[in-house]
Amino acid sequence: MNLVDWLVLLGTMVGIAGYGAWRTRHTDHLDTYLKGSKTTGWFTIGLSVAATQASAITFLSIPGQGFESGIGFVQNYFGLPLALIIVCAVFLPIYRKLGVYTAYEYLGKRFDQKTRLLGAGLFLLQRGLAAGVTIYAPAIILSSVLGWRLDLTIIGAGLLVIVYTVTGGSVAVSLTQKWQMLVIFAGMIAAFFIVLARLPAGLGFSGAAHLAGALGKLEAVDFSLDPSHRYTLWSGLIGGLFLSLSYFGTDQSQVQRYIGGASLREGRLGLMFNAVLKIPMQFFILLLGALVFVFYQFQPAPVFYNEAEWARHTNGPQGATFRALEEKHAALHAAKQQRIAAWQVARTSGDTGAEQAARTALLAAQKATDDVRTEARSALLAADPRAKTKDSDYVFIGFIVRQLPHGLVGLLVAVMIAAALGSKASELNALGATTTIDLWRHFRPLAEHDEARNVRAAKWFTAGWGIFAIGFALFAGFAENLIEAINILGSIFYGVVLGLFLTAFFLKRIGGTAVFWGAVAAQALVFVLFFTLNISYLWYNLIGCAACMIFALVLQAMLSPQSKPATS
Amino acid sequence: MKPEPDDESPGLPGFRTWRGVYWFVLGCFVLVVIGLTLFSRAFA
Numbered sequence: 184m185n186l187v188d189w190l191v192l193l194g195t196m197v198g199i200a201g202y203g204a205w206r207t208r209h210t211d212h213l214d215t216y217l218k219g220s221k222t223t224g225w226f227t228i229g230l231s232v233a234a235t236q237a238s239a240i241t242f243l244s245i246p247g248q249g250f251e252s253g254i255g256f257v258q259n260y261f262g263l264p265l266a267l268i269i270v271c272a273v274f275l276p277i278y279r280k281l282g283v284y285t286a287y288e289y290l291g292k293r294f295d296q297k298t299r300l301l302g303a304g305l306f307l308l309q310r311g312l313a314a315g316v317t318i319y320a321p322a323i324i325l326s327s328v329l330g331w332r333l334d335l336t337i338i339g340a341g342l343l344v345i346v347y348t349v350t351g352g353s354v355a356v357s358l359t360q361k362w363q364m365l366v367i368f369a370g371m372i373a374a375f376f377i378v379l380a381r382l383p384a385g386l387g388f389s390g391a392a393h394l395a396g397a398l399g400k401l402e403a404v405d406f407s408l409d410p411s412h413r414y415t416l417w418s419g420l421i422g423g424l425f426l427s428l429s430y431f432g433t434d435q436s437q438v439q440r441y442i443g444g445a446s447l448r449e450g451r452l453g454l455m456f457n458a459v460l461k462i463p464m465q466f467f468i469l470l471l472g473a474l475v476f477v478f479y480q481f482q483p484a485p486v487f488y489n490e491a492e493w494a495r496h497t498n499g500p501q502g503a504t505f506r507a508l509e510e511k512h513a514a515l516h517a518a519k520q521q522r523i524a525a526w527q528v529a530r531t532s533g534d535t536g537a538e539q540a541a542r543t544a545l546l547a548a549q550k551a552t553d554d555v556r557t558e559a560r561s562a563l564l565a566a567d568p569r570a571k572t573k574d575s576d577y578v579f580i581g582f583i584v585r586q587l588p589h590g591l592v593g594l595l596v597a598v599m600i601a602a603a604l605g606s607k608a609s610e611l612n613a614l615g616a617t618t619t620i621d622l623w624r625h626f627r628p629l630a631e632h633d634e635a636r637n638v639r640a641a642k643w644f645t646a647g648w649g650i651f652a653i654g655f656a657l658f659a660g661f662a663e664n665l666i667e668a669i670n671i672l673g674s675i676f677y678g679v680v681l682g683l684f685l686t687a688f689f690l691k692r693i694g695g696t697a698v699f700w701g702a703v704a705a706q707a708l709v710f711v712l713f714f715t716l717n718i719s720y721l722w723y724n725l726i727g728c729a730a731c732m733i734f735a736l737v738l739q740a741m742l743s744p745q746s747k748p749a750t751s
Numbered sequence: 752m753k754p755e756p757d758d759e760s761p762g763l764p765g766f767r768t769w770r771g772v773y774w775f776v777l778g779c780f781v782l783v784v785i786g787l788t789l790f791s792r793a794f795a
Contacts, residue, residue: 257787264780268773396794403787416784448762451769458776462783 184329184584188593195366195597200347200604203359207351213637216352217284217616219443223354227361228453231440233460234360234605236430237367239321240576242602245465247575249472253400255414257466262423266431267458271451273688274432278442279450284620285613286438286684293687295695296625301702302683303621306435309676310614314648315655317610321603322656325596327491328580337656340600344607345649349642353439353616356608363601370591370598371468377587378474383481390527391477397526397542398549400473403466413719422721429677429724433684436606436613475582480523486512486559488574488581493563501566508562512555519548611652615645674720675713678727679706685728686735693739701735 184192210216248256283289287306291299322336347355382391395401405415412418431437431454441450486509487493497505522545529541563570583595619641623630630636679702686698709727713720761772 261780261784264776268776272769272773392794396791401791401794403791404784448760451772452761452763455772455776459779462780466787 184592184596185589187589188596191590191593192597192600195594196343196600196604199359199362199366199601200343202362203355204347204350206358207347207355210351210354211635211638213284213634213641215354216638216641217612217620218439219353219357221443221445223357223444223449225444225449225452225456227357228441228444228449229456229460230364231357231360231609232431232437232453232457233464234364234367234602235436235440235609236457236461236606237364237602238317238606239599239603242367242371242468242599243321243324243576243580245468246472246475246579247577249400249469250476250578251472251575253395254403254466254469254473255405257403257462257469258405258414258416258419259423260427260462260465261416261419262421262425263427263431263461264458265420265424266427267454269428270432271454274438274684275441275450275454276447277688278438279447283442285435285617286433287435287617287621290683290687291621294698298683298695298699298702299621300625301699302433302680303617305676305680305706306433306617307614307622309673310434310436310610311648311651313673314610314614314652317607318603318652319656321599324576324580325599327489328577328584329596334657337653340603340607341649341653341656344604344611345646348608348611348615348649349646352638352641352645353443353612356612357440357443359608360605363605366594366601367598370594371471373591374583374587374595375467375471375474377591378471378478378582381478381586382474386477386481391474393530394480394523394527395473395477397545398476399546400476418719418721422719422724425681425724425728426674426677426721429681429728433680434613434677435617436609439613439616440609472579475578478582478586480520483513484516485581486556487563488577489571490577490581492571492574493559496563496566496570499566501562504562504566505559508555508559512552512559515548515552515555519545519552522548607652611645611649614648615641618644618648671720675709675723675727676706678709678724678729679731681724682728682731682735686732690732690736693735694742697739697742698731698735701733701738702731704734705730 215221245256278286278289281289281292283292285303287299287303290302318337318341322333322340325331326333326336347359351358379388379391386394392401405412407415408417409415441453444450444453485493493505496502497509499505522541526538526541526545529537532538560572560574563572580599583592587595619637623640623644624637630640682705683698683702686693686701705727708730709723712726713723760767761769763772766772766775
């Protein structure tokens with residue numbers, strides 16, 4: 184990065200954060216601080232919801248996913264539009280009607296205080312644990328590729344987000360997220376056209392798409408019922424529906440984005456905006472990754488895309504092994520380029536048989552290079568069992584740094600940091616709100632009517648969670664598998680929390696005691712199944728939710744008739 | 752507990768109820784899935 188890149192990066196990031204903090208510096212009403220401005224329109228709500236979901240990892244990992252496995256990952260989002268329609272029709276009107284600050288406050292009104300504390304506790308546990316990861320995961324990648332100090336990257340990004348989130352609360356989060364999302368859209372569209380421009384002359388989008396398709400990168404929809412297929416239409420629709428319903432309907436970091444706003448209509452339109460936008464947006468990001476894959480077919484490609492990690496080993500005691508792998512990969516890559524040229528000639532000739540034969544040869548060449556990449560990962564692990572072998576997250580950022588002109592490099596790094604700040608801000612805002620409303624006020628009921636004291640408490644809790652997140656990211660010493668474990672842990676809790684809410688909405692005869700113990704039993708069951716079964720973690724959303732509702736029904740039937748039923 | 756009644760018009764041209772908006776969004780989703788399937792077939 185040169186001076187121009189730094190100016191673009193700091194100008195956009197500090198500018199947006201400073202603008203957000205300055206515009207919202209007089210936020211002193213609890214309602215505005217926790218739910219956002221009463222004049223917020225659907226467009227800001229919609230972008231805020233999108234920015235909360237799109238973390239930096241979205242823009243680092245998803246192009247890498249398109250590069251590595253193709254665009255089939257888009258199916259994971261197929262349940263999202265259906266979930267958002269349910270949230271619009273059922274969840275949002277209830278939250279607004281009751282005027283709650285947090286989703287868990289509703290559980291207290293519908294059931295009892297212990298169920299509210301259970302819901303809030305599960306959220307705080309899950310989000311609190313993830314708090315460090317949302318800063319650490321992008322910081323480790325950016326610092327590795329750009330040569331920044333990891334601790335300064337974490338502290339810099341963390342403090343920036345704390346300043347405006349604490350100053351202006353929810354209203355500052357929405358305001359800054361709107362501009363951050365606009366930077367993200369501009370950056371990703373620019374990157375798309377740069378990738379196209381960097382492809383060999385005459386190839387164009389159509390030629391690139393045909394090549395990506397021939398190499399199996401453009402299979403977007405898989406109708407297979409085979410459970411061994413990782414991404415299918417059905418797993419996306421069913422698993423994705425429950426995951427999205429839990430996330431958008433019950434996770435305070437999302438609920439807080441849409442319960443405020445000018446009216447119910449604005450919240451609904453903001454959510455519907457996401458229902459229409461999300462799948463095309465994810466498709467576009469995955470397609471970008473597939474085009475970067477095509478780009479590297481015509482360029483010298485690294486055997487391992489986390490080049491800092493690779494260089495550490497090529498310069499180490501076993502450097503000869505790694506250099507031999509590099510040479511082997513380069514030779515196979517050159518042979519593949521010849522196969523690509525042969526396939527292109529066969530395709531344009533119109534001879535179907537020749538095209539098929541050339542494609543088979545091309546796929547064999549692709550497999551040979553993939554095998555060397557697998558060999559390289561094994562060599563890394565053999566040399567250092569703690570080596571980070573997942574390099575797909577480094578593909579897109581590596582492309583940005585090496586291929587984009589100065590200025591655009593700064594803009595695309597700003598995209599990554601904007602995404603990190605946007606999702607982090609929602610998380611801190613939600614953690615602060617839940618701690619204040621569901622815990623602090625629960626134990627200090629007399630403080631409820633002192634608005635200034637409530638706002639001060641919310642600011643302190645938000646800042647506290649921010650400092651905890653920075654500390655966790657700095658000192659926890661995350662391993663790659665720990666990050667994944669924390670993400671999976673989130674999915675393990677989501678199902679039961681969704682079960683609590685669906686019971687509240689649809690099982691009107693269930694009382695607080697039955698649903699509370701039903702949820703505790705369901706969570707225990709999910710933990711047991713997690714350690715004994717080998718199924719995709721997406722399914723725990725469905726299992727946890729169903730178990731919670733069934734256990735609550737059974738317990739309610741067993742409890743005495745004097746047990747408190749639903750009040751409405 | 753019942754959801755708040757749909758007393759608010761979506762205020763979008765061509766839509767008188769929220770139910771119409773939801774059907775429209777669902778229709779868009781189906782079209783996107785069909786579009787993605789055709790895209791895959793065209794370049795596979």
